Amino acid sequence: MARIAFIVANDFEDSEFRVPYDRVRQAGHEAVIIGIEAGKQLKGKKGKETITAEKAVKQVSSKDFDAVVIPGGYSPDHLRMDIGMVGFVRDFFRADKPIAAICHAGWMLVETDIADGRTLTSWPSIKTDLLNAGARWVDREVVEDGNLITSRNPGDLPAFCEALLRQVSGGVAPRLESPLAPEAVSDQPPTVH
Numbered sequence: 001m002a003r004i005a006f007i008v009a010n011d012f013e014d015s016e017f018r019v020p021y022d023r024v025r026q027a028g029h030e031a032v033i034i035g036i037e038a039g040k041q042l043k044g045k046k047g048k049e050t051i052t053a054e055k056a057v058k059q060v061s062s063k064d065f066d067a068v069v070i071p072g073g074y075s076p077d078h079l080r081m082d083i084g085m086v087g088f089v090r091d092f093f094r095a096d097k098p099i100a101a102i103c104h105a106g107w108m109l110v111e112t113d114i115a116d117g118r119t120l121t122s123w124p125s126i127k128t129d130l131l132n133a134g135a136r137w138v139d140r141e142v143v144e145d146g147n148l149i150t151s152r153n154p155g156d157l158p159a160f161c162e163a164l165l166r167q168v169s170g171g172v173a174p175r176l177e178s179p180l181a182p183e184a185v186s187d188q189p190p191t192v193h
Contacts (some may be wrong), residue, residue: 014044074104
């Protein structure tokens, strides 16, 4: 059984929390809600979900978990303002543990300075943020580039959850090298041979 952190602040995308949370638990893993403050009630942006942070980020370590899930909505924008939360996510990256980021959660990948050189997807409005951080951006339902798992929106949740559960049980995916695909977009100049 794996232990998976869900980092959440107010205004998270309701389904992008609920669906992976339920799938993780149905698969027999432990899901722990991590917030900036323990015991704080957090509301989804659509008002369908109200959850409580079980632990504060300052009470936990990435060493205590096998993966981290970052739901989208406005939550990642709030979370990236907390230096402890940024360090928590960066530690998963350094330990080569799965980081599953959907929709606007790419903002946290930018803030943690781990998007550079990676192939990612996201909600279209943050594509430029990811490109400016050095990522290659593709429009796909799920992209697995090593330990980074990214998806675009709630419609991608089945593929997103499948990738997360596969990496938790079977290990991280291989790194994707450039060029990934003809549609990969990057602000990097072309390589001269």
